[in-house]
Amino acid sequence: MAEPILIVDDSVSMRQLVSFALRDAGYEVIAAVDGKDALGKLNGAKIGMVITDLNMPEMDGIEFIKQLRNTSGYRYVPVVMLTTESQEAKKQEGRSAGASGWIVKPFTPNQLIEVIRKFAR
DSSP states (O other): OOOOEEEEOSOHHHHHHHHHHHHHTTOOEEEESSHHHHHHHHTTOOOSEEEEOSSOSSSOHHHHHHHHHTSTTOTTOOEEEEESOOOHHHHHHHHHHTOOEEEESSOOHHHHHHHHHHHOO
16 A cells, blocks of 8 residues: 655645545545644654645745755655646745645646656655
8 A cells, every 4th residue: 555645735625625636546644734734743654745735834835845855764755746836936946945746726636646646655
């Protein structure tokens, strides 16, 4: 079985939407409300990948990715940004921080699962 996928988004409805799509496709999900919450929930747990929003309170997606990449055991975990931001400068900032991919909202569950299958371990 695939390792759980960590979803990081401050929107309850977006966390639910992504969680439902992933669970329907057979994935286990861990959900966090922002980067700070996500780092606290990891606590050494094995994860197959991360799906994170960009704009969140406490710790945004870019800072979260930077800290994740500096945390032992998570340096190479795939991270996909799931955000309304589509500007090339933001995408470059995400890549520089260590993002593996980028999905722009709105999206369909099928689009999401297609990307997950490319990256999930």
